[in-house]
Amino acid sequence: MSRYFAPAIAISTGLLVLLGYFLPLGSLAGLRVVIVHWAVVLSGAAVFVGVLNLLSVHVKKIRTKEKNNIYSLLLIASLLFTLVLGMISGSNSSIMSNIFNTIILPVEASLMAIMAVTLIYASIRLLRKRNDLMSIVFLSVAVLVMLGSAPLPFIQLPLFGDLIRPKIVNVFATSGARGILIGVALGTLLTGLRVLMGVDRPYGGK
Amino acid sequence: MPLPALAGLILVAFSAVLLIGLFLLKDRVKASFRKIPAFSKFNKSIGTAVENGTRIHFSLGSADIVRPRTAASFSAISVLRRIVEMAATSDAPPVATAGDASLAILSQDSLRTAYRAAGADQQYQADSGRVTGLTPFSYAAATLSTIYDEDISSHSIMGGFGAEVGLLTDATERNDSFTLAAADSLPAQAVLFASVEDPLIGEDLYVSGAYLNAGRAHMVSVFVQDTLRWLIVLVLLGGATMKLLAGLL
Known part of the structure; x- marks a missing residue:
């Protein structure tokens, strides 16, 4: 039954939302908003299922004594601690905000900082792995743009900040980015159409 | 109707007619694609993973299903389904990680369908499709443990990513495993260009199904x-x- 039911629901709701977007007639536009709200609610409920999935994966890791299962234990303890605290104090409380601002935010900022180091290392490796013209162009442009944007102590490089960097960023990079984005937009359109036609079913069912 | 909306509607309708028309022409449309080495290398790495009994990892990104970036996730799920159908007989089940709960549920559904299509229902494990983190960086950080600890030899890092994708590709590089990588955002594509041997740029992400015979x-x-x-x-x-x-x- 679900073999036909799921695609029928997916295709009909997809078409309604698409038509509601292009033809903003009273009832159609209203229906589109209602369906999108349902999707948001379902997506919220999915987070709960996702957390249960996360728990089950890590409980299994501890039970089967997998490698580095101490981290799984830490994850479960932190998750339960935050959950209990959130339920007692409320999700908008200052304790929850503090947890977010003093743990999650700095950790993510640190990861971003690690990314900078990782990228420098990857750029050095690039020439070793792929020693071609495009790699040389890529790295040269990166260096030129950095010289034009980085605040250097004591000196100010002429031309880089005033001429070369703006030319690269505003002309070459923007036109290239637009070209890539047109390709991405066409890919997105065709992927959406495949899903709407039911030939591509990311929701399962053959 | 405003002019941009009309132009959009015409573009969508024209594309749909073209898609249906060419689909109905069946074998009269012959396939002739430019060579993308990443896909042939990926196919080879899948074969090696099945032979060696190592796992295949699908990193699906953090794009949720209620935003325009969903298409990238859907493309990644198409790849997952196709590859799992091919590698269903492997001793080590493929693993899919997602940075969004609804995407993880879709990946579980696709894994189950792929195993069923391959006639290997009993191989399906519910924890093969999992959420590892709910923000882009927490997802990337938590996926690192999957990359390092789960005996993986082939990675498909495709979907909605930002610059955090660099953490994942750096880990796969250190692990000496093959990586097929593509993303929908420009910062992620720039990072991939610097960190992966054969990155997929631009619309290559959306044609992966065609190259993998999906x-x-x-x-x-x-x-x-x-x-x-x-x-x-x-x-x-x-x-x-x-x-x-x-x-x-």
Whole structure:
């Protein structure tokens, strides 16, 4: 039954939302908003299922004594601690905000900082792995743009900040980015159409 | 109706007609794609993973299903389904990680369907499709443990990513495993260009189904994508010429 039911629901709701977007007639536009709200609610409920999935994966890791299962234990303890605290104090409380601002935010900022180091290392490796013209162009442009944007102590490089960097960023990079984005937009359109036609079913069912 | 909306509607309708028309032409449309080495290397790495009994990892990104970036996730799920169908007999089940709960549920559904299609229902494990983190960086950080600890030899890092994708590709590189990587955002593509041997740039992410033989619809959609691209090129050139002529006259 679900073999036909799921695609029928997916295709009909997809078409309604698409038509509601292009033809903003009273009832159609209203229906589109209602369906999108349902999707948001379902997506919220999915987070709960996702957390249960996360728990089950890590409980299994501890039970089967997998490698580095101490981290799984830490994850479960932190998750339960935050959950209990959130339920007692409320999700908008200052304790929850503090947890977010003093743990999650700095950790993510640190990861971003690690990314900078990782990228420098990857750029050095690039020439070793792929020693071609495009790699040389890529790295040269990166260096030129950095010289034009980085605040250097004591000196100010002429031309880089005033001429070369703006030319690269505003002309070459923007036109290239637009070209890539047109390709991405066409890919997105065709992927959406495949899903709407039911030939591509990311929701399962053959 | 406003002009941009009308133009959009015409583009969508034209693409749909072209897609359906070419799909119905069946074998009269012959496939001839440019060579993308990443896909042939990926196919080879899948074979090696099945032979060695190592795992295949699908990193699906953090794009949720209620935003325009969903298409990238859907493309990644198509790849997952196709590859799991091919590698269903492997001793080590493939693992899919997602940075969004709804995407993880879809990946579980696709894994189950792929195993069923391959006649290997008993191989399916519910924890093969999992959420590892709910923000882009927490997802990337938590996926690192999957990359390092789960005996993986082939990675498909495709979907909605930002610059955090660099953490994942750096880990796969250190692990000496093959990585097929593509993302929908420009910062992620720039990071991938620097960190992966054969990155997929731009619309390559959306043609992966055609290159991995996921079905006729994928092949036809590449034709439509190419046709539309040429049309857009002609429109842009026409517009530029007209503007130039208007300036000269």
